[in-house]
Amino acid sequence: MKSMRKLFSVLLAMCVLLLSGTAMAATDITGGVIRVEGVSGVGQSFALKRIAAKVDAQRLLAEQIHGVQIDSNTTVENAIVTSDVVKASVSGVVKGAREVSCTTDEYGYVHVVMELPLYGGANSLAAAVIPNVPQQGFLPPSDIIPVDTKPAAPAVTTNPNQATVGNLYGATGQYTGLIVDCSGLGLQTAMAPALYTDGKKVVYGLENFSHEQVINRGYVGYSNSASSGVQRAGSNPMVVKAQSIEHFFNPVISKEDAARILAENQMNGFLSTGNVVFVK
Structure with a gap:
């Protein structure tokens, strides 16, 4: 009996750790935007390096977006897996993300900063992932x-x-x-x-x-x-x-x-x- 209780306690602790890890992995959206910085390689023209840096930034942006929690049960990644419509919408907003800056460092690498707003119309993440639910009044x-x-x-x-x-x-x-x-x-x-x-x-x-x-x-x-x-x-x-x-x-x-x-x-x-x- 004691060994069973010990095994149960260990399993319970593992579940708690797994759940805690899931929560901590969620992308923090306190700032209202998701911002990333992509970096190019070297040995190319500036134009090609800028494209490479932008592609890298879009990859990083997609990774960050996938970790955004929509509600307590669903991440953006979950929504993408279960809906082709959401998947296409998220892909569209990633491609339409705003380029904030483009700079070249002392070693010749090009850095492109891109950001995506959480809210603010058709080009926002909310437009791609927030479900349209029937509106209800506030409780008295x-x-x-x-x-x-x-x-x-x-x-x-x-x-x-x-x-x-x-x-x-x-x-x-x-x-x-x-x-x-x-x-x-x-x-x-x-x-x-x-x-x-x-x-x-x-x-x-x-x-x-x-x-x-x-x-x-x-x-x-x-x-x-x-x-x-x-x-x-x-x-x-x-x-x-x-x-x-x-x-x-x-x-x-x-x-x-x-x-x-x-x-x-x-x-x-x-x-x-x-x-x-x-x-x-």
């Missing part, structure tokens, strides 16, 4: 914490809806965006993550936006700090702390924070702008 806060568990609202009001979310959930309607602080939890980046409650309900995700919105701007930005790189959340962001991370990519928050976020959204629709930042 009462779906997370029912109204009858909160103190009663005042009997007289000029706007019952705003009074309900304001008095029962503490909403003010003054926030410009949302920052979810996931620092220390090992969050990995994805193009279509979801924000969950600890009850596994989706507070914020791909289904809350039109396909056009997601392709043009995405709906989540990433930062390495809650004090910098969070301009996307606007001048007065709401800040909540994640409790844990689900499947490496999806922050999980408390029901209380989820209800408060959704109540704020009922006040002014601030989630629909996509001004949300996850801090890693």
Whole structure:
């Protein structure tokens, strides 16, 4: 029995290591673009070396793109394997990637820097890989914490809806965006993550936006700090702390924070702008 338990523990540890390795292998998309540098050989004309460097850059770009996580279950590489349409689209955006610079070093090698934006229209990675899902509205806060568990609202009001979310959930309607602080939890980046409650309900995700919105701007930005790189959340962001991370990519928050976020959204629709930042 002890030997079986030991074997089970070893196998479990190996599985954890494999899963951790998969998450760590994901291409980081914090900067919003994928940038690579291709290098030529020597002994050719400048024109041929530039072509060779560009081909090298496109190869590197394809490698980086394949490691981008679309959602918690799918990488770009997975999507390419299962869909010829996605494969052709990804190939097209790689070939259409922008050449940022072309330089020659002291040894005669040509260096070409190329980059591909994650979002921003037909030439973006999002246009090639983000699925078009039916759009759904945001949940009301009462779906997370029912109204009858909160103190009663005042009997007289000029706007019952705003009074309900304001008095029962503490909403003010003054926030410009949302920052979810996931620092220390090992969050990995994805193009279509979801924000969950600890009850596994989706507070914020791909289904809350039109396909056009997601392709043009995405709906989540990433930062390495809650004090910098969070301009996307606007001048007065709401800040909540994640409790844990689900499947490496999806922050999980408390029901209380989820209800408060959704109540704020009922006040002014601030989630629909996509001004949300996850801090890693």
